Amino acid sequence: MQEPDPLVIEIGELEAIKIATAEFRQVPSTLVGPGDDAAVVSLAGSDVVITTDTMIDGHDFRLELSQPFDLGFKAVATNVSDVAAMGAKPVALVVSLAVTKETRMSWLKEFARGLQAGCDQLAPKAAIVGGDLATADQVLIAVTAHGELDGRKPILRSGAKPGDHIAVCGTLGKAAAGLDLMLHEDQSLARSYPELVDVQLRPMPPMETLLAGLEGITSMLDISDGLSTDAARVSKASSVALHIESAKLFGFAAVLEQAAQSMKSRDGVDRDPMHWVLNGGEDHGFLVTLQPGVSAKGFKVIGEVKEGSGVFLDGAPLQPGGWDSVTG
Amino acid sequence: MQEPDPLVIEIGELEAIKIATAEFRQVPSTLVGPGDDAAVVSLAGSDVVITTDTMIDGHDFRLELSQPFDLGFKAVATNVSDVAAMGAKPVALVVSLAVTKETRMSWLKEFARGLQAGCDQLAPKAAIVGGDLATADQVLIAVTAHGELDGRKPILRSGAKPGDHIAVCGTLGKAAAGLDLMLHEDQSLARSYPELVDVQLRPMPPMETLLAGLEGITSMLDISDGLSTDAARVSKASSVALHIESAKLFGFAAVLEQAAQSMKSRDGVDRDPMHWVLNGGEDHGFLVTLQPGVSAKGFKVIGEVKEGSGVFLDGAPLQPGGWDSVTG
Numbered sequence: 068m069q070e071p072d073p074l075v076i077e078i079g080e081l082e083a084i085k086i087a088t089a090e091f092r093q094v095p096s097t098l099v100g101p102g103d104d105a106a107v108v109s110l111a112g113s114d115v116v117i118t119t120d121t122m123i124d125g126h127d128f129r130l131e132l133s134q135p136f137d138l139g140f141k142a143v144a145t146n147v148s149d150v151a152a153m154g155a156k157p158v159a160l161v162v163s164l165a166v167t168k169e170t171r172m173s174w175l176k177e178f179a180r181g182l183q184a185g186c187d188q189l190a191p192k193a194a195i196v197g198g199d200l201a202t203a204d205q206v207l208i209a210v211t212a213h214g215e216l217d218g219r220k221p222i223l224r225s226g227a228k229p230g231d232h233i234a235v236c237g238t239l240g241k242a243a244a245g246l247d248l249m250l251h252e253d254q255s256l257a258r259s260y261p262e263l264v265d266v267q268l269r270p271m272p273p274m275e276t277l278l279a280g281l282e283g284i285t286s287m288l289d290i291s292d293g294l295s296t297d298a299a300r301v302s303k304a305s306s307v308a309l310h311i312e313s314a315k316l317f318g319f320a321a322v323l324e325q326a327a328q329s330m331k332s333r334d335g336v337d338r339d340p341m342h343w344v345l346n347g348g349e350d351h352g353f354l355v356t357l358q359p360g361v362s363a364k365g366f367k368v369i370g371e372v373k374e375g376s377g378v379f380l381d382g383a384p385l386q387p388g389g390w391d392s393v394t395g
Numbered sequence: 396m397q398e399p400d401p402l403v404i405e406i407g408e409l410e411a412i413k414i415a416t417a418e419f420r421q422v423p424s425t426l427v428g429p430g431d432d433a434a435v436v437s438l439a440g441s442d443v444v445i446t447t448d449t450m451i452d453g454h455d456f457r458l459e460l461s462q463p464f465d466l467g468f469k470a471v472a473t474n475v476s477d478v479a480a481m482g483a484k485p486v487a488l489v490v491s492l493a494v495t496k497e498t499r500m501s502w503l504k505e506f507a508r509g510l511q512a513g514c515d516q517l518a519p520k521a522a523i524v525g526g527d528l529a530t531a532d533q534v535l536i537a538v539t540a541h542g543e544l545d546g547r548k549p550i551l552r553s554g555a556k557p558g559d560h561i562a563v564c565g566t567l568g569k570a571a572a573g574l575d576l577m578l579h580e581d582q583s584l585a586r587s588y589p590e591l592v593d594v595q596l597r598p599m600p601p602m603e604t605l606l607a608g609l610e611g612i613t614s615m616l617d618i619s620d621g622l623s624t625d626a627a628r629v630s631k632a633s634s635v636a637l638h639i640e641s642a643k644l645f646g647f648a649a650v651l652e653q654a655a656q657s658m659k660s661r662d663g664v665d666r667d668p669m670h671w672v673l674n675g676g677e678d679h680g681f682l683v684t685l686q687p688g689v690s691a692k693g694f695k696v697i698g699e700v701k702e703g704s705g706v707f708l709d710g711a712p713l714q715p716g717g718w719d720s721v722t723g
Binding site: 072073074075076078080083084086087088089090091092093094096097099100101105106108110111112113114115117118119120121123125126127158159161162163165166168169170171172173174175176178179180182183186187192193194195196197198199200201202203204205207209211213215216217 | 400402406408412414416419420421424425427428433434438439440441442443445447449451453455486487490491493494496499500501502503506507515520521522523524525528530531532537539541543544545
């Protein structure tokens with residue numbers, strides 16, 4: 068009897084990575100291996116955070132909807148937010164870019180300008196130090212970012228403890244609402260809500276909120292795939308239950324209400340802004356757990372960590388409704 | 396009048412990178428920026444070498460010709476050889492992989508096994524510490540590798556001086572001959588020359604030769620795109636002329652002679668093994684320049700550095716005949 072050999076897309080990103088990385092032997096200099104926002108390695112005696120992320124035309128963006136400047140900016144944003152989510156400061160990035168036979172030099176230059184603008188605005192102490200340029204059938208961007216911990220311990224997904232508060236900083240749902248606006252058949256809608264579209268095109272992880280201090284943060288991750296999905300990752304890594312109160316999320320939903328109404332006025336479809344808040348990815352805010360009694364400036368408390376497992380909204384199980392970069 | 400906006404593939408990899416990276420602002424921690432085999436950055440006070448390389452199905456390999464194990468192995472080999480070409484020891488790699496909707500888990504597992512085997516055989520102190528898995532229309536592999544300099548200065552392409560000897564270690568032309576064998580209409584040919592095909596599928600950069608010592612090496616690079624092309628890079632970066640003697644390359648050509656004859660016996664086409672030696676890429680040996688009087692174990696002297704510019708074979712200009720990963 069032949070063993071079943073499932074498709075990778077049937078397995079999903081995290082499980083497939085888990086199976087594949089089981090092949091890898093770690094060495095003493097690997098302090099944190101695969102599974103968190105980034106790896107931590109000892110390089111020449113110092114702890115360094117390393118993360119990598121890939122964006123592919125037709126899967127993670129659409130060339131016809133995104134300007135090259137925005138793609139460069141977003142490629143930096145998604146990676147420096149992963150570095151920051153480890154409690155580290157981004158210092159160096161390398162960029163692998165595949166262009167197509169049709170890509171023009173003006174596109175490449177604007178893309179490079181966006182990369183630099185992303186560094187300037189989000190990580191002014193970081194530079195693009197190297198990279199690789201190739202041709203492919205579709206445009207593909209792979210960025211690897213490096214960060215310094217300055218002697219601190221990395222903040223992992225696995226540190227949440229019962230009794231901790233759950234808090235977020237940055238926006239929630241704006242990037243997803245922006246994407247829906249961009250994809251709407253009424254093209255004028257996107258122009259009416261530039262702020263939401265801008266978060267989708269050029270996410271601004273709230274790096275400065277983290278710089279204010281990491282004291283009392285027990286776990287952290289970058290909300291890239293949606294609150295429900297990313298909260299489930301913390302729950303699993305920390306072996307705890309995350310209880311979120313919907314009332315604490317109303318503020319995030321309220322600012323999306325008008326966009327939902329405008330879309331309904333065009334197509335008659337009801338949209339619940341809370342769906343964007345809970346399941347929308349790509350805002351690249353941060354989800355943290357805080358020691359009880361700690362109040363972190365710029366963070367909004369949305370719930371509490373309890374014994375158990377899973378993610379709950381007002382006591383009811385919340386299914387991960389976000390993005391899996393393999394199954395889509 | 397509109398400014399011309401050439402296609403990236405018309406410009407070529409190095410020139411396009413030069414134009415695009417002009418946008419990038421370096422920071423004090425960038426010790427060596429874009430343009431060499433790898434970047435060197437100061438991370439938490441230590442000098443670290445970082446390099447990245449992309450392999451794309453249909454461009455850099457063909458899924459129907461390469462086993463997933465071999466692709467994983469080769470992805471490690473091409474990157475650790477760039478780290479070694481800076482005079483550094485590989486310590487950590489991150490791997491971005493894009494699979495297609497048709498990729499099976501067995502493929503992914505074999506690919507991961509190949510990655511680990513590449514580390515085991517070429518860089519036993521290195522580990523795959525992280526990565527990213529996505530889906531695309533074609534399989535794509537982007538590896539970023541990191542190395543330690545252990546307090547040494549990086550060995551750049553720009554250090555060659557008139558009077559230095561030019562030397563190589565590793566194979567020359569075997570990978571290109573192996574590829575021609577694999578692509579030959581007579582499929583039995585590849586099976587007759589497994590050693591050549593193996594160098595193409597699983598290149599073995601001679602890491603141990605470098606470990607024996609780097610004393611007296613004034614410049615170094617990984618021969619990935621062909622001796623003629625990579626020698627031109629040293630010439631340009633160091634502002635010197637590289638004079639190569641064909642007689643010193645006969646040994647490399649001789650071991651390819653029989654394969655050329657076998658192919659001719661099938662298709663009547665004459666093949667000059669010296670063409671593979673001079674222009675064939677992907678062997679991932681090392682091209683170095685050595686201070687006069689230094690004899691480096693495991694290296695074969697093939698010529699001399701002189702005042703001037705360009706690459707010469709027996710006194711006649713040698714045109715770069717190798718691979719450009721953008722124009723092909």
